[in-house]
Amino acid sequence: QQPAQFTNPETPGYVGFANLPNQVHRKSVKKGFEFTLMVVGESGLGKSTLINSLFLTDLYPERIIPGAADKIERTVQIEASTVEIEERGVKLRLTVVDTPGYGDAINCRDCFKTIISYIDEQFERYLHDESGLNRRHIVDNRVHCCFYFISPFGHGLKPLDVEFMKAIHNKVNIVPVIAKADTLSLKERERLKKRILDEIEEHGIKIYHLPDAESDEDEDFKEQTRLLKASIPFCVVGSNQLIEAKGKKVRGRLYPWGVVEVENPEHNDFLKLRTMLITHMQDLQEVTQDLHYENFRSERLKRGSRLKIEDEEVNKDQILLEKEAEVR
């Protein structure tokens, strides 16, 4: 073999398959991306504001916030909104799955059943589509990432937080987020972050791990990755209001004692969260596909039951034969 290292097309010996990444690039730009992000957390932790801030959009234009009395009877709902964002010709079809009602009830014991069913349903649907005859237009609605919002008002994780994360950590990538970080001083934040990390380890909760930067990446990227890893869980503040500060218009929250700037890394980890999400979007999808989905799939297939087939393709004789085989 001749390991040809020619990059110049004019160099004799240049074949041209180094152009493959460009071909892949072109196809990816045409196809665009799909990403599903789930947000879970008690009401009032700023989830909706944060999502709007992250993607510079308003996903909830006609929102009505229910009062406490309305919340008593409420069970957890699943609400998915899809938005198409385009930047420099690259299209992202983002689906945000909201879970209003989580943590609201007086007794939250059944809180997460609905959410887990939803995640499983997406896996089930994908498995069914993947096993079908016509696979040309499979839509991937599997949840690629779950932002779990932790209240800044406590002393760490609450029992509900622990139970929920343990129930879903084998099904979805969890990114814990400390909400409304502007209620904490910097020292309080550090303390809370450490406390939460300790509790996560203590309870054996598996959160999403950022992969280390590869050895051939440039120093800046490596440093960025180190910084991101060291900042988890991210302490964030969200806002869609533009405030005048230091002569510029910034996204922020205006208090009598000053302005909290959303995109100021000294004020909170918002930019880190956004950077992490964008630079790891592909990895989040891959881990969902290669780990969570494959786990689901192998468990499902091992159980041996027939995959749910809604249509009348399978005739009754076959069902009978299968049942007999199962019994045997």
Add this chain to the structure above:
Amino acid sequence: PHAGPVETKNEAAMSELVPEPRQKPVVPMKPTGINASLLGYIGIDTIIEQMRKKTMKTGFDFNIMVVGQSGLGKSTLVNTLFKSQVSRKSSGWNREEKIPKTVEIKAIGHVIEEGGVKMKLTVIDTPGFGDQINNENCWEPIEKYINEQYEKFLKEEVNIARKKRIPDTRVHCCLYFISPTGHSLRPLDLEFMKHLSKVVNIIPVIAKADTMTLEEKTEFKQRVRKELEVNGIEFYPQKEFDEDLEDKTENDKIRQESMPFAVVGSDKEYQVNGKRVLGRKTPWGIIEVENLNHCEFALLRDFVIRTHLQDLKEVTHNIHYETYRAKRLNDNGGLPPMTVETEENHESNL
């Protein structure tokens, strides 16, 4: 609770959800780090860069098959395409070797690297094709080989514990060598392409094109194109798989004007006008392989490698493989494949 994702709250709400075109930042630059704070720029386009990096790191498989009578320069052409000694003739071929009595399938793999991109190239040669007295059904071993690769892939795909990256031995591209008779296609050519164009991407090439003058070449190409059309042979790039107008325009030009490529191959270098070029030396001149005035090798190379490499793989995976799979499932009674795991082996109900 909703059974699945609700795509739109209602039709009207959907249009509200699509945001208005955002103003692009005045200075278009990527955020260089966490501290860049461009209001209004998220950075979605950087995802493409991530994918590009990933493609470069993981490398890729490419499997190319060459079919045609012996002596048409198949092995030389493949060596020329990849500027490396990758064909069967370069790995211990004996010049005295007789033509095999039946069609043999010989696959040889090499890893080549360029510009940081690693390619695991497999060249599948088919010695014996078309060389017998009676060539009836000589395409069958080839079709069998191609389907066997689909089967291998399918078996791995339906496994309970399947590999993250399923090794891809499927044939992405089949170069079919047409003899430069100057008259027309031979019946064997038609039969082969008719059968195989349904299972694999076929790219017909006119071999040893230095035996034709420019006029003869143009006429022959026209005639071959006509014959292929009349016989309903869809060679790559197939019309029905053009994804959009841009593809169609580009591919129409290739289908109607350039193909089949009239090529000359060589792995010998000569000095021409102070440059070293690949070529064939004759008493009347040097035929430069990469000179578009002499032959269309450069067009073939650019087509297969520089522009359509990824597409060849995608059409193989999304179209040909899926067709095979659908047929297998149908034969299996429409049941989705399930694998029952026994102690060591996996039995599948295929």
